[in-house]
Amino acid sequence: MNFELWQLFIAGVGYLALLFVIAWVGDNTSWFAKLAHHPLSYSLSLGVYATSWSFYGSVGFAERQGYSFLTIYLGVTLAYLLSPILFAPILKLSKEHQLSSLADLFAFRYQSQLVGIMVTFFMLIGTLPYIALQIHAVTESMQVLTQEATPMTISLGFCVTLIVFAILFGARHSSARERHEGLVMAIAFESLIKLFALLCVGVFALLGVFGGFGELQQWLTENPQKQQDLIAPILDGSWNSLIFLSFTAALFLPRQFHMGITENFSSKSIQTASWAFPLLLLLLNLPIPIILWAGQFMQTHTSADFYVLGITLHSDYKLLPLITFIGGLSAASAMMIVTTLSLAAMVMNHFVLPLTFPHKISTEINIYKRLLLGRRILIAIIIMAGFAFDLLLSRHQGLAQLGLISFVAVAQFLPGTIGLLFWRGANKKGLLMGLLAGFLVWGYALLLPLLVNSDFVNQSIYDVLPPFNELLNVQDKWGDVTFWSLSLNLLLLVIVSLLTKASRAETDNAANCCSKSLTPPKGVMRLRSVAQIREQLASMLGEEMSSLEVKTALSDLQMQDYETNPVALRQLRERIERNLSGLIGPLLAKLVINEKLLLDHDTRDVFAKSFRFMENKLEDSKTRLEGVAGELDEMRRYHRQVLQDLPLGVCSIGVNGEVLNWNKAIESLSGISAETILGEPIQSLPAPLGELFYDFIQADEQQFRKIQVQLEEKKCILNLHKSSLVGIDNRIIKKPYDTKSEYPEEAKEHTDSSGVVLLVEDLSDLQELENRLAHSERLASIGRLAAGVAHEIGNPVTGIASVTQNLIAEDDVEYLQTHLTQNLEDILNQTRRITTIIQSLSSFSRSGNYLTPPRKAVNIKRCVDEAIHLVTLSHKAKHQSFTNQSNEAHYVNGDHQQLVQVFVNLLNNACDASENNDMIRIESMVDQGMIVIQVFDHGKGISETNKKRLFEPFFSTKEAGEGIGLGLSIVYNIIRDHSGDITVLDNKQYGVNKGSVFIVTLPQIDTDNIIINNGLGHE
Amino acid sequence: MKHPIQNQFYERVVLLFIAGLFLLCSPARIIWATTSLPWFTPYMIWLMLIILTWLLYRWYISRCEHDEF
Incomplete structure (x- = not known):
């Protein structure tokens, strides 16, 4: 057929x-x-x-x-x-x-x-x-x-x-x-x-x-x-x-x-x-x-x-x-x-x-x-x-x-592939030498005989070059050629790779190829928008190709044309490079991208992006780490979750002032999402947080207490704490935002985990509660003072009444003419006395947020005098004597009213503990830049057990109905707000057998150029 | 970076590969390369290797939630 x-x-x-x-x-x-x-x-x-x-x-x-x-x-x-x-x-x-x-x-x-x-x-x-x-x-x-x-x-x-x-x-x-x-x-x-x-x-x-x-x-x-x-x-x-x-x-x-x-x-x-x-x-x-x-x-x-x-x-x-x-x-x-x-x-x-790739495509x-x-x-x-x-x-x-000749040829790529997948040390010089040697053996042993047999190459070549079969006494043609070509190939790859150094790019890619690398991409785009990327690419690829490639990459990433987020733009750059790699090869694509879409490796948020890259890569990883790495990853996840769910706001700042961490609590407090702020400089936060955090990082204090800020139509009271993270050589980087720090570049490279962590505590609710309690305590104090107040006001009123009655009853015109002015002045003096008492009470009982008044220089002696005056209105205090030995030159930075309340509470406390005719003495002195105010009493003293709980809210040793146990707690809070401290000791330590001494310590201020706060709302 | 099931799978893959090498490439092949056995014996060994591979991959897919490599 x-x-x-x-x-x-x-x-x-x-x-x-x-x-x-x-x-x-x-x-x-x-x-x-x-x-x-x-x-x-x-x-x-x-x-x-x-x-x-x-x-x-x-x-x-x-x-x-x-x-x-x-x-x-x-x-x-x-x-x-x-x-x-x-x-x-x-x-x-x-x-x-x-x-x-x-x-x-x-x-x-x-x-x-x-x-x-x-x-x-x-x-x-x-x-x-x-x-x-x-x-x-x-x-x-x-x-x-x-x-x-x-x-x-x-x-x-x-x-x-x-x-x-x-x-x-x-x-x-x-x-x-x-x-x-x-x-x-x-x-x-x-x-x-x-x-x-x-x-x-x-x-x-x-x-x-x-x-x-x-x-x-x-x-x-x-x-x-x-x-x-x-x-x-x-x-x-x-x-x-x-x-x-x-x-x-x-x-x-x-x-x-x-x-x-x-x-x-x-x-x-x-x-x-x-x-x-x-x-x-x-x-x-x-x-x-x-x-x-x-x-x-x-x-x-x-x-x-x-x-x-x-x-x-x-x-x-x-x-x-x-x-x-x-x-x-x-x-x-x-x-x-x-x-x-x-x-x-x-x-x-x-x-x-x-x-042939043109420098610019028209x-x-x-x-x-x-x-x-x-x-x-x-x-x-x-x-x-x-x-x-x-x-x-x-x-x-x-x-x-014929087929087997090709098989031996492609087998020469095996050593290079081993280097690609498993051996990071393999480099291009080794690969090139190995491939060259392998293919020379292949050409000599297999291709040359093929060409000689086909009469394309003259037989006489064997006079110069003996046939491979005879040279090595080959028994198994395919096996021997494969063995010799591959052995030589592999040997040269190994030896040359060990003897020569690979480029940085090669080393990076070797790590990428050998394992799933977590190495973050380095640098961020200098360009800030998709339009700029398109324009830059067009200068080399031409407008049509540039638009199409950018469009394809945007579509691949499901990204919008108006995207400006640096992380997204970096991803877009990588996607464009990959897409171009499929079109014009990986090296040419890299060349185009590196030339046109420049990266800034020194930008402050590079580390933040890298940090997030690693985090996201670990989180997105479909497969999980195993062994020690797996356990460490579990710990990392746990700690990350703890940070995220902490009811305190946590914000960590990198060495260059970029935000690295922004947890849920601070998101909720500030109304700023982590996605928006991560990687951005801390001062780019909207007012007033940006300035506040920046100032706090720059300040020497480790905490700012009860700072009032207006956030999204809500007034918040914040406590700020900070802690510096340890950099290389265990050095503390105190001011991460100071880019002119003395740390060398090398140190900066290795201090990726350094910076500052800020803790933001929202005290708004607690503060409101404290305010209410303090107000209740003030009203309670006024209640306790009521009898004394009535007596104090009663005396001048009686005086006024008596003088007035005398004036009415007096018939002697001459006497009236002579003494009328004097009597009226007496009446006026008595009314002034009443006014002073009422003003003191009114000021003391005034409700409101005691954080708001601006801090001014307050004279301690005057505060104590005023407090004594208030306390002596009470019936009990009339039986005690008060000695104010405070120094008139001692000033602290604070709020006059609050400090008066401190001393009123302390003196009331001293009166309660003292017997009739006991003396209560107040002294002040300076010790290491602090004003130390001591309130001595000769009361029954305080037991060691009670001392430990003395400043706790609602702790009281008094009978029910005599006090609610907030007085000393309020004193403690006010003193802490004034960056001071309060302790209580026995008088024994001062050589007196009974009684206690309350020691209030407040930072002293320079008396030059001070604005005096005299209290009672007058400055 | 791998799930325990993946690890187990990889171990089994390597073991099966070694078994395949032993059967096909070691001198042990003299056992089946004799005329006393039917002419299609090499095919049977080959088929056995394919079936074992199929079973191994089926085992992996049934156990690994993300069954990609």
Whole structure:
């Protein structure tokens, strides 16, 4: 049975057209796109691994090396078994940084354009034999079916058709960064076609050739050598080498990287692929021995490489050879399309763009169209290079041999990948030296013989350079070449990396690649808006590209155009870089971004952003830390939660004055969210908090007490406390906002955890309660004074009445004329006395917030005098004598009324404790800048137990109804508010047998330039 | 940085990989590479490895709440 060339051509083009339809539908219909996202579709698309080598060449391979043909798939099975360790990290990196090829990945990790160029070059050289193999296989298959020599023009025609198709099919987008559902579906469909065709041939071989499984077994029993030939190579030395080669090929072949990593939609797909893809390979290989034996049984005239096709020519079904041809075409076309797409992206990013990328793209240039055109041209060039390579080759090269040459080539990327994933110490110099050495060995041992056999290189070269086989007495060709090339490669990578130093960028990226780094991004954007970013990018990328890239990045991040938050802008910058990386390669993208979107590494809020970055990264992490790290993280979370839920406002300030922490309580108090203020300078807080906090940080005091501030239509009383955090060498950084501090730059770099923590205590409610209680206490005091007051007022009133009656009764006009003025003055004096008493009482009982009066200089002696005057109004106090020995020159900063209340309470207390005729003495002195006022009494004294509780609210030793126990508590609070202190001692310590002494200590003020507060509301 | 189930899974993956290496790459393969066994024995071993992989991944997916790697 023979076919005409045109029949095959039509079948081939028809099949490719069908693929195009599938790809188009996959890209344009949602349900088909959903199907592409199914893990099984992903697994099937990985079937691009099985090329025409697998489809046709496996049988020939099996004839020559028995079951060794299975090694090419067993290695892949083992590689996919390890997918969580091998594929998942690469997938994560590629997705995070939009890396679309192995060259991108290496260039990104080793931060070198040269690395990208070298990887691309070696990948290209290493893959060309493989592309040639596909062209070779399709051409040969046509020859088998037509039974005539296939003219070169047919090969060329196939290549041109494939170029057209690859351009229409895969290169419809300007970059490889977009996921192509259509491509995935088409390649998955191709895998199904390959499988279907091979199974059809297998079934035909089993049933059509042998007549059934029993008959096959019978034939094998009669020909035990056939089975022996298949099994014997399993124990050969090359078995393990081939498994190793296919293991590496599963990772590094451009088509595998493209379908497995670049076109991956979800990391979950890899889980399915880890067993589904090997299962597909197993099914594809299941018919191979049967087809081989069928070919041998039928003594087909074709070479064993084409038994798959050859035996079908003897079937009665004319469709079977055509299906088989389509299966082979499917295998070859899938490989060529995906490989060229991948290689074109590599060449574009690492050869073309670095050389041709303009310094500024004019508005007339559509960069996307140019990139697309470039990719299409490159696809054509690569396929034609494969065709040229095919022309060079001897027609007697086995398909498997060509494939294995590429396998050894891509295995050279293994040491670099070990450096990428596991060894941070590997650097670009080591990688370049290793790759160069590995590829030199590869070229010498495998490529050179191929070219010599094809007469492209003269045999005489062996006079200068002995063949590799003879040089090293090679027994196992693939194993030995792999061993020597990789050993040299790895050795140089290790030695050169150890001897040379990596750049900072390389070290950073090494840490990023080797583990999930928590290193925060350094620096913040100098630009402050999206519009500025767009404008800056436009100066290099052109307006159209800049707008589109910014728009895409904003959409990816679900961010608004008016965003100005520095953290958000930094994220936008990273997203734009990643997106550009997928378009023009990671290094060029970095170059563009670094040049146009400058970072400020010295900005004060860098640490704050970094701090938050780490926090967010830890919080957002889907996986949890484990071991000691896990326990530490638990502690960190616990402490963070404690800080967040603390009912006190907590605000920590970084070394440069930026807000690092802003907990819920302070959010609620200030009405300012953490999101708004974190990272901002403390003084940027709205008034009055900004100024208050700033002043407090600058002040030497460790606390501000009872500060009244107006916050959101609410008056608040705040207590502020601060504590300096310890920096390096345990030095305290007292004034974090002082950027001109004496700390060296090095110290600043290492004092990230230093700064100040502020505690903000809201006393508003407590203060209101205290005010009410104090007022009640004052009223109670007035109640206690009432009798005395009545007596005090009664005396002048009696005097007035008496003088008035005398005046009325006096008839002597002369006497009246002489004494009237005197009597009226007496009356006036008595009314003044009454007025003074009433004013004192009125002032004392005045309700209101005693925090509000401004602090002025208050004379202690006058306060005490006034207090004595008030206290002596009471009946009991009339029986005591008071001696005020306070110094007239002693002034304190405070509120006169409050201090009078202090002494009234203390004197009342002393009166209560004293017997009749006891003396109460008040003295004042100066001690170390403090005014010490002592109130001595000769009462019954205070027990040690009571002393401990004396200043507690509602603590009283008096009988019920005589006091509510707030007097001394109020005294204590007022004294503390005046930054003073109060203690109580026994008189014994002063040489007196009974009584107590209350010692009030208040800060002394300079008497120069003071404003005197005389009390009673008069200044 | 990994969940305990993930750790267990990774350990099992490595163990299965080593078992696969032992069966396929060590001299122990002489046990199954004999003519006395059916010609499809290599396929059976291969299939067994695939089934074990499938079971392992199924175990992982059923236990790990966030079943991504």
